[in-house]
Amino acid sequence: MAVVALKNVGKQYPGAAGLAVEDFNLTTHDGEFIVLVGPSGCGKTTTMRMIAGLEEHTQGTIEIGGRDVTGVVPKDRDIAMVFQSYALYPHMSVRDNMAFSLKLKKYARADIKQRVEEAAEVLGITPLLDRKPRALSGGQRQRVALGRAIVRQPQVFLMDEPLSNLDAKLRVDMRAEIIKLHRKLGVTTFYVTHDQTEAMTMGQRIAVMKDGVVQQIDSPNNLYQQPANVFVGGFIGTPAMNFLDAAVENGTATGSGFSLVLDAARRDAAGTRERLHVGIRPEHLHLAGNEADGQSLRGEVEVVEPLGALTMIQVRVGDTKVTAQIEPHQQVAMGDAVALTCAADKLYLFDADSEDTLMGIDSGVADQPAA
Amino acid sequence: MSAQAKRFSGANIAFGVLGWAVALLMFLPLIWLVVTAFKTEAEAFTVTPQLFFEPTLESFKAALAQGGGYWHYAWNSVFTAVASTLIGLVLTVPAAYAMAFYPSKRTDFTLVWMVSTKFIPAVGVLVPIFLVYKTIGLLDNVWGLIALYTAMNLPIMIWMVYSYFRDIPKDLVEAANIDGASMGQTMRKVILPLATPGLASTGLLALILAWNESFWSITMTNHAASTLPVYIASFKSAEGMFWAKMSAASVLSIAPIIVLGWFAQRQMVRGLTFGAVK
Numbered sequence: 001m002a003v004v005a006l007k008n009v010g011k012q013y014p015g016a017a018g019l020a021v022e023d024f025n026l027t028t029h030d031g032e033f034i035v036l037v038g039p040s041g042c043g044k045t046t047t048m049r050m051i052a053g054l055e056e057h058t059q060g061t062i063e064i065g066g067r068d069v070t071g072v073v074p075k076d077r078d079i080a081m082v083f084q085s086y087a088l089y090p091h092m093s094v095r096d097n098m099a100f101s102l103k104l105k106k107y108a109r110a111d112i113k114q115r116v117e118e119a120a121e122v123l124g125i126t127p128l129l130d131r132k133p134r135a136l137s138g139g140q141r142q143r144v145a146l147g148r149a150i151v152r153q154p155q156v157f158l159m160d161e162p163l164s165n166l167d168a169k170l171r172v173d174m175r176a177e178i179i180k181l182h183r184k185l186g187v188t189t190f191y192v193t194h195d196q197t198e199a200m201t202m203g204q205r206i207a208v209m210k211d212g213v214v215q216q217i218d219s220p221n222n223l224y225q226q227p228a229n230v231f232v233g234g235f236i237g238t239p240a241m242n243f244l245d246a247a248v249e250n251g252t253a254t255g256s257g258f259s260l261v262l263d264a265a266r267r268d269a270a271g272t273r274e275r276l277h278v279g280i281r282p283e284h285l286h287l288a289g290n291e292a293d294g295q296s297l298r299g300e301v302e303v304v305e306p307l308g309a310l311t312m313i314q315v316r317v318g319d320t321k322v323t324a325q326i327e328p329h330q331q332v333a334m335g336d337a338v339a340l341t342c343a344a345d346k347l348y349l350f351d352a353d354s355e356d357t358l359m360g361i362d363s364g365v366a367d368q369p370a371a
Numbered sequence: 372m373s374a375q376a377k378r379f380s381g382a383n384i385a386f387g388v389l390g391w392a393v394a395l396l397m398f399l400p401l402i403w404l405v406v407t408a409f410k411t412e413a414e415a416f417t418v419t420p421q422l423f424f425e426p427t428l429e430s431f432k433a434a435l436a437q438g439g440g441y442w443h444y445a446w447n448s449v450f451t452a453v454a455s456t457l458i459g460l461v462l463t464v465p466a467a468y469a470m471a472f473y474p475s476k477r478t479d480f481t482l483v484w485m486v487s488t489k490f491i492p493a494v495g496v497l498v499p500i501f502l503v504y505k506t507i508g509l510l511d512n513v514w515g516l517i518a519l520y521t522a523m524n525l526p527i528m529i530w531m532v533y534s535y536f537r538d539i540p541k542d543l544v545e546a547a548n549i550d551g552a553s554m555g556q557t558m559r560k561v562i563l564p565l566a567t568p569g570l571a572s573t574g575l576l577a578l579i580l581a582w583n584e585s586f587w588s589i590t591m592t593n594h595a596a597s598t599l600p601v602y603i604a605s606f607k608s609a610e611g612m613f614w615a616k617m618s619a620a621s622v623l624s625i626a627p628i629i630v631l632g633w634f635a636q637r638q639m640v641r642g643l644t645f646g647a648v649k
Contacts, residue, residue, distance in 0.1 A: 052549060074545075075551040075552065081545075089543060090565065091564045101551050104551040148546075152550075
């Protein structure tokens, strides 16, 4: 267990034009679960590989447990890594796979046996110990890969998209298991994923990356309520946030097909700007009755997606496609003209040029304290 | 069409006959060689070939005694082939490892360049190599021959082992690094066990190529280091042709490698399809 600190960490690949990772700063708490998330090519895996020592960082310093690990080879960093491909040694039994690192460290035979069996017990893979990886299902291989990491009792776990090769149901199950495992072991963990749902459900803090640059490092709720910019706003949350280009006049944001009255706080945040990006999450849009409360988006329904518990509709507002989440009992058909409304305090405002956030929302949901 | 009918359709029968015909055609010289080896010189030299004759081991006896004896050449063949294969493998593994797991911008070029050296005909480099060997006293020396065979086989060996290594996921090497394995341990405990079938078929190929090599053996050796091809060639002498003895000598020369190939066939096939089945 250890604090991991990344200070101005950057990576320049030889011959590459730009930096793969730029000025990454993060200091974990002891035992924290950090998720690195972003679209492919954003540098999240590179960042993890730099912590592992599989890639050298070319700028800044990385400290693990207070020790600068620059130039330290992976095996001396006291880390364990779970690979996307699991990377189990195909010619070794599950037991040997798990014991490999301990054997290399010259642990006593009885000690190895005990540790392997304990880890197997925790992960429920005791009956599989004498099988070869090829005789295991994807989920079982995943467990073995986790087992190989936890027998080492390392200071830091690194997990590189460990669930992306599993089917949807198994992924949800394993997600919960990894969270439980983390709670039980309390080891500082870095977890890379491109799946924002995985990030939101697992991370105590989430680092959202884009093009090698960290956009925001924050708790799931803060990312949701107070995204740093348009990118984070659109990346976090499913379905994604709707963005509308609006002109501001007399405290009202208007555009083709919509008119939204800004409350006092939002008028302050907008200041003297004449143009804004307005963000509205689908779950904050409702079908409007006849009442006129000043907030209205009008358009034609293009797609209706009933999901059972709720229904998603896509409405063409002016030239923007707006997704709204409605109640399943509300009957809407394709081609219907509808009006949508949104509470004034659920509007996100972004600067039209820098795309930085001017104002988020406050849903009143407090963050869970870090475990 | 039922499976049975399909099996015996006209096209299939035609292809079957064609296949057997081609196989027989390719095998014919070998059969002729073996048959001739059991004839007397007189029978072997008749204008109309004799199909029926009394087999005799006379030619084998004569051949075994020829020019210092079969065993002298056989030992040289075994020694040069085995030694050049082993040295080749020892040099190949690290080279292929570096190129497969730590490729640089120049790796592809290096591979192509290596194999391109095989495009040069051996005669093209005969004179300089002969002169160098003469100067440093490696003519008619088994180690001289071993060096040549190793160099001759290295490009193809490295290329083969490189492609076997490439089939091993890089993640495994990284996992081993993180698990605390040194480069040597990664090699011994992860890479080599996984590449064993590939290394075996590479070794076998090198062995066969070195065993069958005749050009360098004939030109660079006189007697002390001569291998079996020299022994075979020795039956074509100024005093005349000795077809039966030459055939017997050839049979004796190719028999060991054919037997070895027979036993290694399974391993060989496994090695050659290693990447495909994973």
